[in-house]
Amino acid sequence: MNDEELRTRLVERLTGSGHLLTEPWREAVSAVPRHEFLRGGFFREVDGSTPTAWTPVMPDDPRWPAACYDDVSLVTQVAGTVVPGDVRGEILRAPTSSSTMPGLVVRMLEDLQVDAGHRVLEIGTGTGYSTALMCHRLGDDAVTSVEVDEDVSTRARAALGHCGFAPDLIVGDGLAGYKDGAPYDRVIATCGLLTVPRELIEQTRPGGTMLVTLCGWLYSSELARLTVHEDGTASGRFLGGQISFMLARPHLPPPLGLLPDLDEGDERPAAFGADVLDDWNTRFVAQLAAPRAQYVTLTREGRAEHLFLDVGTGAWAVLREHDGRWTVRQDGPSRIWDAVEAHVARWRGAGAPPLEEFEITLTSEQPTITWPGR
Template sequence: MNDKELRARLVERLTDSGHLRTEPWRAAVSAVPRHEFLRGGFFQQVEGCTPTAWAPVMPDDARWLEGCYDDASLVTQIAGTIVPGDIRGEIMRVPTSSSTMPGLVVRMLEDLRVDEGHRVLEIGTGTGYSTALMCHRLGADLVTSVEVDENVSARARTALGQCGFAPNLIVDDGLAGHKDEAPYDRVIATCGLLTVPQKLIEQTRPGGIILVTLCGWLYSSELTRLTVHYDGTASGRFLGGQISFMLARPQLPPQLGLLPDLDTGDERQTAFGADVIDDWNTRFVAQLAAPRAQRVTLTRDGRTESLFLDVDTGAWAVLWENRGQWMVRQSGPSRIWDAIEEHITRWRAAGAPPLERFEITVTSDQPSITWPGG
């Protein structure tokens, strides 16, 4: 199949899945060639390899063109600097940039509720594919996109130019927005955020919409649509779907460093164990209680333990199962598991409402998130 046939097939798939819902975005996906934004190749996960290994797929590979039009996220950078053309063979490092799956891209663009004449700020240019879709829909002069990585931005600029688009591309920390083109009617972030930065609210006109994915270091996240109000606050709800993005680089968790002495601290039985947060919604509630905690699985003294650690404050909790009963030991300036246990218990007592019923209010950098009956 050629690229036009592959685009037509992609449009059909995204329409059938319910992600592509309106004609203007359908026209954009039909017109914008995704493969132009992947000319540098992409990384494909190597099956059956632990830890995860990645192998490059370049344009001269027979799998490349069709792969560009799969409804899949395609890794385009690893370890902050390594691109597919740098590798011969395999690499076992952490992905740091990708081309988001088209189904999620168009779902978010539909949820952004843009209209003719709207000025849009995009946080995270990436390959530039989503930027191109917005340029097609609104006109490039109404699109500003901010990317923290200069090399990533440069590659996106080249691809956008090849497609005839010249939006306002900025190399900077997107969490600060870009006040020169403000106010914006719409703001969209294509990376996970721990908070909704106040500067993004300040740069959005009253009545405007901010669409972000709120995340945490326990890695449960939700797509959030907020409306900005005249008093400088914003409020809204989660949209559901268990959306996941790479975190914005300035908000990545700190290195764990030297672990605390886990044999000290206060010990007790706990109502439920660490396995409770294997559930996505429960983990999100736990994350609200301990937004700066990271989870690490350890093997000590022949048993598996789950450590929850806040590196900045030094607070920690370690859990393990003993003859069918979960135990916790905690120390530091706060009791991480006490807070998690209280949040989950209160949420369950309210009937464990789904995340789509949670309400978000932003009056400062840290959002207030509540649920019905909570």
């Protein structure tokens, strides 16, 4: 199957899944060859590896052409600098850049509600595939894309040029936007954000739209569409779908460091256990109460312990389960699990409304997020 046939199959798949809705974006996906943005290869997860190991898949691999058009995200960099061509065999490092699954790319472009004549700022160029789709739809002069990693940006520039596109590509901190090109009609971030930088709001024209993925260090995240107002505030709602992106590098959590003595602090019965976080919506609500808490599972004396630790303040909570009952022990300047229980209880008391009904207001970088009945 040649690349044109693979693109046609991808369009059919994304249309059938409900991600690709309008003809202009169908034309873009039909026209832009995703494989050109993966010429450097990608990493494939090694089945059954714990911790996760990655092995490179290069263009000379017979699996490469079709895989470029699968509706999956493909890791293109690990450990901040390592690309597939650097590795022989396997590597045990965390992913730091990827080509987002096409279904999510086009879903976000549809949700951005972009139209001819709009100027777009993209935060996170990555491979450049989504940048190319926007260039096809809007024209090169209408697209500005910012990438923090110079090497990633250089590879994207080469791929875009090979496909005949020449948008304004900036190497820098995307969280600062690019004021020289402002104001923008649309801003889209292809990375997870803890907060929404004021610079991005200020660089969006009043009435313009921002599409961002809001998350925390419990790693529950949601796509939000926000409208910027004349007074410099912004508001909107979540769009649903359990969207997940790598966090923007400045928003990554700090190292856990030396763990606290988990036998200190005050212990009490817990209203519910750490297993409630298995539900995505509950985890997101819990995260609103403790956005800077990190969650790790430990094993001590043959028993699982669920630790929530705010490195910045030193507050922590550890939950343990025995015979179906949960206890929590907490210490530090605040009580993390008290806050989580209270927040989840209020949400459940309001009927546990879905995240799409939550309202988001931005008067500063930190969003205020509420739900009906709160």
